Amino acid sequence: MVIENLIRQFLSGLSVGMVIFIIAVGLSLIFGTLKILNLAHGSIYMLGAFLCYWLTSTFSTAPGIFWWALILAPIGAALFGGVIEIVLLRRIYGWHMMYQWILTFGLVLFVGDLCKLIWGVGYHMVSPPWPFKGSVNVLGVFFPSYNLFVMVLGPIIFCGLWALLRYTTLGKIIRSATYNPEMVNALGVNVPLVYTSVFMLGCWLAGLGGSLMAAMSAVTLGMDASIIIECFIIVVIGGLGSTLGAFLGAIIFGLAYTLGIVVFPGVAIGIGFIIMAIILIIRPWGLMGRPE
């Protein structure tokens, strides 16, 4: 019984961790390249979740609508992010962190209320799609197959991102723009366009995370404020700007949180913050980051 409970917690920790990884790696990518700590990242995630809910509920009779929503909602989130980058963030690169924090906090309020205006208060549910409707037996534990799908998708996204950054021309440009945007600009690369695409990529990841989460838990207002803090925890554990760090951080956070519920139910919510504080105190640049 205890073992089965532990296995269940372990699996759900991994699946939640993978969704948060997809969101947090977007935040980390944006911070690494644009040097902006984007508080509104959680709002983009919420927007993705609401878009997914809206698509699946409006066209609920269409076959395979969830899969279409899973493609379209993140694109919608990315386009919204692109507008934000071009209209607002482009003006504040290099400013003091506090102004970036406050401006993106303004966006949190704005997007949060926009969602309230459009979709209203209340809980919305999105049912998991075919063929992941039921549960499967994993080591004697019945576990939702949708969560297993998410657990597989997380590493795929990680490998895809890693390959994108490592092997493609765009990835090389992004990595060099991280180190020295002026030099990259002088070499004839359109750095503002690179910044816009990185921000849109980050927002696409947030929107994807939102759509995936929509079928795992309720879509509701306020999901932005909690996820952004969890993303901070993960990004700090792994190291700001590191893709592999975000992956490890998400696994550590997901497991610590869900196993913590079993072992110390009272302090489980705080475990992430405690890990974050300890990492910041002893190794501020995170597990995979480099000291400045």
Add this chain to the structure above:
Amino acid sequence: MKSLWNRIYTFRAVWLAIALIFLFALPSFLSLGHTSLVVEMLILAVAACGLNLIMGYAGMVSFGPAGLYAVGAYTTALLIVKANVPFGLAIMAGPVAAAIIGFLVGWFCVRLTHVYFALLTLAFSQIIHTIIFQWYSFTGGDNGIVGIRVPDYIASINHYYYFTLALTVVCLALMWMIGNSSFGKTLQAIRENPERAEFIGIHVRIYQLAAFVLSSFFLGAAGSLFCGFNRNVFPVYAHWIKGADIIVVCLLGGMYKFLGPFLGSILYITLDKVTVSFTEYWPLVLGLIIVLLVLFLRGGIAGFFTEKFSATTIRGSREER
């Protein structure tokens, strides 16, 4: 225009006296509802000025002021409800407790810089939030602590207004003295150039820690005052959204002026109540205002006026880019 500002600035003692008389007379021509709004403004002003000690003066951007604010509020509430401590003592214990917690938190935080400092303050603030939220048997969890009794002589709104006014004036005077002492000047030197400050023999971390503790003290004082005003305390006081409110107030008024956060809190609460009266989508409007403010008015209201009317900046203001 410039000479006008200088003339105004020269007679600031007179203006201060006029402002105090005005504030003293205020409840006699305001309704009770409006008086309680002014109480909220004063309390928020204490919190924002307290935060400004580290943000504006010392240039340390904290994302976790709400945690220390909540420590003040909960200390007062718990002492009254659990230990039957007299109100006056409980309200003095709030800031002291916040300063002690601020010392523990600051001890770790001042070792870090920039974004890491900010994130660590955020982490500690959220830890405080979790403790308050989870410890049902002691803090009441998310039910908060309701029905805190205050003594009869400050039970009415008008009386509590004078009580808050007196404490606010004391707090602001103390903060003004701190800001203009050699200690405050040293903090500004550290803000402008920490390396150079270190080279001329200033122990930067000790100064930053001291500023953090003082700032915590005043944040705690604001929390205690609010606890007495609202007579209920809730874990949401420690949530990072509340902290962001305080930071926005600082920016709104202008961080590099002493009275900036004070003006910011007046404007913030006025905006809040005015927009709420004709739309339920107040965060939408506030979000837009914040975005526009950051883009076009980074010095805040106070910064805007001194830039327009002042011959010299009063106290080394700086637009940081």
